[in-house]
Amino acid sequence: xxKFAANxxxxxxxxxxxxxxxxxxxxxFSAVEFLFPYDNSPQEVASWLHQNQLENVxxxxxxxxxxxxxxxxxxxxxxxxxxxxxxxxxxEYAIALGTKRVHMMAGLVPADADLSLYxxxxxxxxxxxxxxxxxxxxxxxxxxxxxRDMPGYFxxxxxxxxxxxxxxxxxxxxxxxxxxxxxxxxxDLAMCFRKYADGIGHVxxxxxxxxxxxxxxEINYPYLFKLLDESGYDGWVGCEYRPRGRTEDGLGWLKAAxxxxxxx
Numbered sequence: 001x002x003k004f005a006a007n008x009x010x011x012x013x014x015x016x017x018x019x020x021x022x023x024x025x026x027x028x029f030s031a032v033e034f035l036f037p038y039d040n041s042p043q044e045v046a047s048w049l050h051q052n053q054l055e056n057v058x059x060x061x062x063x064x065x066x067x068x069x070x071x072x073x074x075x076x077x078x079x080x081x082x083x084x085x086x087x088x089x090x091x092e093y094a095i096a097l098g099t100k101r102v103h104m105m106a107g108l109v110p111a112d113a114d115l116s117l118y119x120x121x122x123x124x125x126x127x128x129x130x131x132x133x134x135x136x137x138x139x140x141x142x143x144x145x146x147x148r149d150m151p152g153y154f155x156x157x158x159x160x161x162x163x164x165x166x167x168x169x170x171x172x173x174x175x176x177x178x179x180x181x182x183x184x185x186x187x188d189l190a191m192c193f194r195k196y197a198d199g200i201g202h203v204x205x206x207x208x209x210x211x212x213x214x215x216x217x218e219i220n221y222p223y224l225f226k227l228l229d230e231s232g233y234d235g236w237v238g239c240e241y242r243p244r245g246r247t248e249d250g251l252g253w254l255k256a257a258x259x260x261x262x263x264x
Contacts, residue, residue: 072105174201
């Protein structure tokens with residue numbers, strides 16, 4: 001059955017990052033994900049996971065200069081050496097944390113850029129990262145992100161992502177399907193998931209349009225949770241949403257889903 005992982009970058013923000021692990025465990029989660037672990041040592045993060053009996057199911061490879069507005073460098077020409085160093089750093093953390101999936105952010109493309117150059121660089125980096133990670137039994141995930149939240153992002157649609165996944169020829173490349181992004185870009189979520197289910201390695205959720213708890217807005221999450229169950233999806237469902245208030249106060253949707261047989 002689908003299993004939920006708390007996103008510690010967006011949830012439990014009432015607390016400092018190290019304290020969010022205990023809060024997630026106390027709220028009933030057995031797994032967590034986060035954007036970046038690199039402000040802390042691998043040993044520190046591993047200890048927080050171990051102390052709270054949590055599994056880390058996902059984090060991102062280094063994204064370039066995040067503070068300056070970069071959102072990944074995988075598609076950026078001329079940054080291959082930096083990208084490869086980031087892959088090595090990501091592997092160091094993944095091994096220490098026992099993480100079996102990492103996400104490669106694509107980066108922002110200038111409006112007047114030659115897209116063919118960015119696509120070629122992205123595919124080359126995708127293959128490099130996938131092969132490096134495969135040596136450690138780790139999957140590489142790529143995620144389409146909507147252009148409203150992240151204008152200029154290289155990768156926007158499930159169809160684009162799965163075409164690149166197939167072209168890479170690497171068996172450990174999978175696609176994240178964040179229902180929030182997919183609804184904004186494509187819609188028709190159930191049919192889209194069914195079409196690409198074999199290539200989907202991780203799912204994420206949030207309401208649309210507000211990106212809050214998955215209990216209102218235009219997406220029928222109880223229906224989609226049932227779809228995931230019926231499809232045999234055995235991956236994790238990351239809760240990548242912004243709580244409206246105190247995180248614990250907004251977990252009624254999780255209680256309802258758990259009562260219906262979905263695991264946290």
